[in-house]
Amino acid sequence: MLDTSLQPPKRLTGPERLLDTAGVSIDRMPMLHVIFDRMVAQCSESLRQYSAAPAVFTVSSIGTERIGDILDAYENNTVVAIIHVQAWDSRILVGFDRAFISTLIETFYGGDGSEPPNIEKRPLSNIEIKLAQTIFDLLPKALQTSFSTISETVFKFERLETKLDFAVIAPRNTFGFITRINLRILGRHGEMFVVIPQSSLNSIRQELGRDLANDAVVRDPRWTKQIQNEISRTEVEVRAIIEDSHFVLGDFTELKIGQVLPLQATTKSRAKLECNAEPLFWCQVGQEDGFYTLRVEDFIDQEKDFIEGISGA
Incomplete structure (x- = not known):
């Protein structure tokens, strides 16, 4: 049974209200692009255990919009997960559109992409919801790993929702960052999206604003350590x-057995x-x-x- 309990929105402080009166330009947070590029790479790798066909995730866009506008755009066409971020004391939203679910259903159950896509408007079936749950279970780890270079925190899956009226993570009139991610598999396409309330990132805004052009190298310490360990064991x-x-060819023709x-x-x-x-x-x-x-x-x-x-x- 789905948990559709309504979570009260987080009350904003005075400074947070001032910051949320207008959307912060994504150009002021270049590290978000790096983080979500890492996330889609991990999603592509994680899906290999479920599908023989390669699944390719790519970031389509990252921007700021009002939370209400985002939810209205996906109403009746999506299933979402509410994920709690412990260090931020906040919740974020991850969603799959219907094309995303249909594409994975066909892929996981042996389809080859030859059948026409399912465009029927109907409630999601139990099988589709179970599959969405399986993929949602992979995302907290992908998000936690991707954010780990700037924020060590725990991402915990709370619940799944098919009605966006119950997907309350922030007041509808406040701004949020939305990252749209495209899935391509078997010639089909689907969309995944991640919504983070703008106020949730206040504590790490300075780290997200790092200019990569001024950084010599942006390193993942765990990945660096793994490379060093592998290199040190290489034979x-x-x-x-x-x-x-130095010899000429004539010298070799004159060599005899036993010659020193x-x-x-x-x-x-x-x-x-x-x-x-x-x-x-x-x-x-x-x-x-x-x-x-x-x-x-x-x-x-x-x-x-x-x-x-x-x-x-």
């Missing part, structure tokens, strides 16, 4: 070259350590416990060696 093959000897090729190298000669044909270090050759060893002495300056090679030629 590479290296080889040591004691001496480079003398090397000019001595025990004091340095060995060149290479990886994937790229010279890395100069090393000193030695022995320990019956094995040959290499002691790194210096980095190889390829540019310097190249210039010296040209000068000596």
Whole structure:
């Protein structure tokens, strides 16, 4: 049974009322674009466990509109989830339009996109609501991961609604940020949208206003750590070259079985350590416990060696 209990709107403080008298330009919050780009990438990855056909999510637009206008535009054509954001003491709204649900139904139940899309206007069936619930369960984690670089908080699914009259997250005359996200799969399209009351982001507005052009790198610390761990465990093959000897093709034709090729190298000669044909270090050759060893002495300056090679030629 759906929980359709009406949640009272959050009472705005004096400063919040002043800020909400007009919509804040999305240009003043460039980090929102970064956050939702990360979110759609995670949604595409999460849907792979349910569908053999690739699902591609892309951000269509991000803007500000009055909450009432947003709800009126999607009335009778959507199912929404109310998600509580603990650190903001606020709720946000995530919705799927009918085309989104129909597309996923056909995909998950073996369709190939050849059937005409279902445009019948009717209440959502129990199967469609169950499927929407399954996808909604994936979104709090995607949102939490996407916002984690600027706000460590918990996104918790509260309830599902099919009537937008009960989807109260803020007064209808206040402004909210709406992100419209397009789903493309099997040649079909559907729309997902995320609505965040403008006042909910007051506590992180400064972080959202960061100018990426002035930041050297915007890094996800967990992703950076994972890359470092994977690189440190990666096996590479290296080889040591004691001496480079140059031959002509005629020299090889005169070689005989058992013939010994003398090397000019001595025990004091340095060995060149290479990886994937790229010279890395100069090393000193030695022995320990019956094995040959290499002691790194210096980095190889390829540019310097190249210039010296040209000068000596």
